[in-house]
Amino acid sequence: MVQKGDFIRITYTGRLDSGEVFDTTDEETAKANNIHNENKRYGGEVVILGAKHTLAGMEDELEGKEAGYSGKVTIPPENAFGRYDAALIQDIPITRFPDKPQSGQRVVIDGKYATVHVVMGRHVRVDFNHPIAGKTVTYDYTIEQKLESPEDKISGLLEMYAGNKFKIEVSGDTASVEVPLALALEKQWLVAKALVATDMLKYGGIKELVFIERFTQEALNPAKPA
Template identity: 35%
Template structure:
């Protein structure tokens, strides 16, 4: 059966550049390419076909593909991470940095992430292109199955957007709950925009829900035990 735009699917994939994997749902492939993340669960991604949450070229290729069949596609740079653009190489005054940058250091400056590639006088040349810009990309993928459970679709979408597993609650008729990691806004600068995207997806998947509640729990700190007083001896 071929899948259509708007369908939620489970997708296994591995993306490579010059034969080396840079993105995968397979743990062994990640280990072999030295990109394995210890705290990440390698499982098929849940993806809404045509929603634009994957690389443009890969997303466009999914519609019309058969479930259970393996495909290999080659994406030109413009349908992957974009062409490497000279105008994205910027000269930045040293005063814009909060430390002395090292050559080839990846950092955030003036609100954008880039790589320092050269120093000229009091200025640093920073490459703001995507690290994989200009590269041809090869993807091998298999559509495992269609996903129809709304809670599973939402949880999968959240993981695809954030890289984290978050529990979705649907026991209440008038709202959907999402359990989020404690203090997530402190280490995810885009969390408020991410919340909005999750809310949109949830209300679309659960048309009878009136709201989406993000639940953040703060556990009680463990009491520090004081060392027992030593007995005095006469």
């Protein structure tokens, strides 16, 4: 039975009341509904119940189910992407945008995502509501697997946050992860490893998580072919 703090892998497809598919873990479904994202990893997502990795309504639905269970749940706005709040529509000086914004464009302002509504001379009207705020959503889902071992839990989180394969070793309550040099040099890795460590130390049953990043002259300065 799935409980809060458990690591699970789920697959799902989300639809609006109109039947429009807005999110899915299935690549073919994404392509068929013109929402395919080349940067997204399809095939399933690892979530920790109680860690706010998924919608509140979905967490409530998943809790108490067994691995292998397939179901369908309809979630109201307050437990999905929030109620629509007109106060979150704001006019921002166009000088805040590095490039000329376009209507419908998704932008980041002060670390928050927003949608451009309209450009009005020197100002841009943006909406900080989630694009699906105020809407009821329905998910068809399957709990594919409950992750039990520390290795599987770490691997699942790394896949979610970093999208890479890693060598993982666990000894007692300490785990170590070999980090590919190419990834270690990326800025987003600083955030990803902090998220993985926070989740594992809180929910994963280990007391120490070590990331091994090896820097060598050969790796940083590969020999050029003669």
